[in-house]
Amino acid sequence: MPKSKRSQSNASSATSTEPTTESSISTTPSFSSVYPYSSLFDKPQFRVLIVGAGIGGLMLGYCLEQAGIDFVVLERMNQLQVPKTTIQLTSNTLHAMEQMGLLDEIMEIAKPISCVNLRKHNMSVVGRLDCTFAKDRYGFYSYIVQRTEFCQILISKMRHDRILWGRYVHDIVNGDAGVQVRCANGHVEQASVLVGADGAHSAVRQNLYRSLKGKAYLPKSDMEALKFTQNAIIGLTNPLNPTQYPGVSDEFGECNIVIGKESPYTLWISPTSGDKVNWSVTGPMLTSSASDENFMVSQFGQEEAERTCLLIKDLKIPFGGTLADLIKNTSRECITKILVEEKFVSFSGQGAEQAIMDAICLTNLFHKLESPYTHSDIQLAFEAYQEERLPATKAAVQSSGQVANTINSQGWSADLKRRLAFNLPNWIQAASVDKTQARPLLNFLPPIRDRGARSVKSFKLSNDENGHRSTRSLSSVKS
């Protein structure tokens, strides 16, 4: 392997290698043949390859740009998808958005949530969780934001050649000094590190698991296939008329969860900006192959989505009338049907925020790396990332599982549990949200004032002064 240091111009020519004729999928490190870089990384050589231009991938790209770290995002779609879903943003990520100068633009597309109502199929309210206390206590309300609009803001801030569309990554080769990927169209990219932000059916994760399994490093629990036994159908309406749909143009929106009576379907309704409503229904719907562990398609075709709409169109909605009214007000391309893991709730507001916090943590660690980098420095950074992020991620998965269990279970004890969970005294509710507060920031940007009456320090005394325990442990190991 050549030991010479690579210049910036070499870097760019090396990133758009001509397609090779090699077609086998490989995870075996035969690195020197594919990665002609030095095993020592200079700052200009350090390059991050991100697979997936979803919220996680774009956010990481944006953070790396702030840090002056070279990166490229490979996305299989040819362009950003039409708006279909929403995400929830809270104080945990909005402080960082403010620090990164994104807050004003986000606020233009965001709708604050006043409460979450749990309803029976006949629309009677079982319970209501107030969300307004978050502003004083944590600094921000919780907001619903259309996912595509959020992604668009991030894309608009990045150089256009940072995101390569139409690149389906399927072949990954690891080595001591970095990684090389090959896309279905033959495009090849290489970099110091690879970050898989390619969603639930991640090709990066599958490659990694195959490789770890080969070396007997893969934990047993990770060998099990995910159980995508449920479906969700999701739609984002056109702007609705507030006289027909009371509340849609109010400053604050109410989210509603409607439990089916002797019905396997749960309906979720979230108002969003532009007088639109994001609706979704979860449950076992039509698809026979959903439990097949080899079924790797996460989205179904239009026809399947339309057939599913016929199954659920008579569900009552909180505005009066039925879901058929909302379906009628939703463009066909804004409806999608997907597979979901039965034990989790896609809509519990955790996924996007966890992905954003992952991006912030990883960027802080990469920024701390000092030239010349060695392979073990990078390994150390990923270990610190795991140490910092794993507890929060585990807690998010656990709480999503609890929400799924509370909402999806049937019978009198489930009814009782739901009644209790959605009628908690405010102080108990606040105490449980306190535990989720993290509010990470980019360490290398000027800090911002924490807007919350209660700072993160008061919840997490074990963290260091910035709440970045692992970043400090990385630097102490290095020095």
Ligand SMILES: Cc1cc2nc3c(=O)[nH]c(=O)nc-3n(C[C@H](O)[C@H](O)[C@H](O)COP(=O)(O)OP(=O)(O)OC[C@H]3O[C@@H](n4cnc5c(N)ncnc54)[C@H](O)[C@@H]3O)c2cc1C
């Ligand atoms: C139906 C649904 C509803 C949700 N609702 C909410 C919500 O209300 N609130 C909330 O906070 N979160 C919600 N989430 C979760 C949230 O959207 C995600 O967790 C969040 O977007 C972070 O995902 P990600 O960026 O890691 O992956 P994704 O958003 O899934 O993006 C992955 C990207 O990778 C691309 N890709 C996949 N494979 C490849 C490949 N081999 N090569 C190249 N590119 C590839 C995909 O095209 C996609 O663009 C929801 C998720 C779903 C599925």
